[in-house]
Amino acid sequence: MLKRLVVGLLKGLVLGAAIGAGIQYGLHSATGGPLLVTSGGLLGYLLAMGTSGTxxxxxGKPPWREGAWIEALLKGLVGVGIGALLYWLGSAYGAVQLPFPGVGSAAWTALPVIFLPAIAGVYGSLVELDNSDDGGAKKGSGGGKGETRGPRARVAVDDDDALGATEHAASTRPARRRI
Incomplete structure (x- = not known):
């Protein structure tokens, strides 16, 4: 469980840092400095929702695995709502001023390179904790009650038909010879 938590946190941090750095340093403000998002503004919500959806x-389970695209799509859609919620909580109750090069002092929710990895890391760890590794049957699982092994399956037959079927099968089988 701890391994999944760390893996999810790292996946979220890497995705959030990549998107945040691309937004922060790819889109410069008019003065040539880094992009500042208005803390609690629409752009911050959109960035948080897009990053947590991604x-x-x-x-968790990769979307290219067979049958996993529906699960990935649902986790992405839930991530949109969770991202908005986490950004709202951060900007409303935890807007702390941080020194940042080229800006001076700004709220951490105004800097995409800081708040996007934080939101994506939290949601990535939640998704990875929810991930169940059901890639196949468990090794060493014996035949439990109700399991059928091999290609044969049990078929329920009516009693009247069963008597006739066994008599028919006995009459058509060749006799066994004992040596």
């Missing part, structure tokens, strides 16, 4: 798709 994290929901790629954390």
């Amino acid at each position: 994290t929901g798709v790629f954390a």
Whole structure:
């Protein structure tokens, strides 16, 4: 469980840092400095929702695995709502001023390179904890009650038909010879 938590946190941090750095340093403000998001503004919510949605798709079970695209899509959609919630909590109750190069002092929720990895890391760890590794049957599982082994399956036959079927099968089988 701890391994999954750390893996999910790392996946979220890497995705959030990549998206946050691309937004922060790819889109410069008019003065040539880093992009500042208005803390609690619409752009911050959109970035948080997009990043956590992306994290929901790629954390946990990979979407390219057979039958996993529906689960990845649902985790991405839930991630959109969780991202908005986490950004709202951070900007409303935890807006702490941090020194940042080139900006001076700004709220951490105004810097995409800081708040996007934090949100994606939290949601990535939640998604990875929810991930169940059901890639196949457990090794060493014996035949439990109700399991059928091999290609044969049990078929329920009516009593009247069963008597006739066994008599028919006995009459058509060749006799066994004992040596």
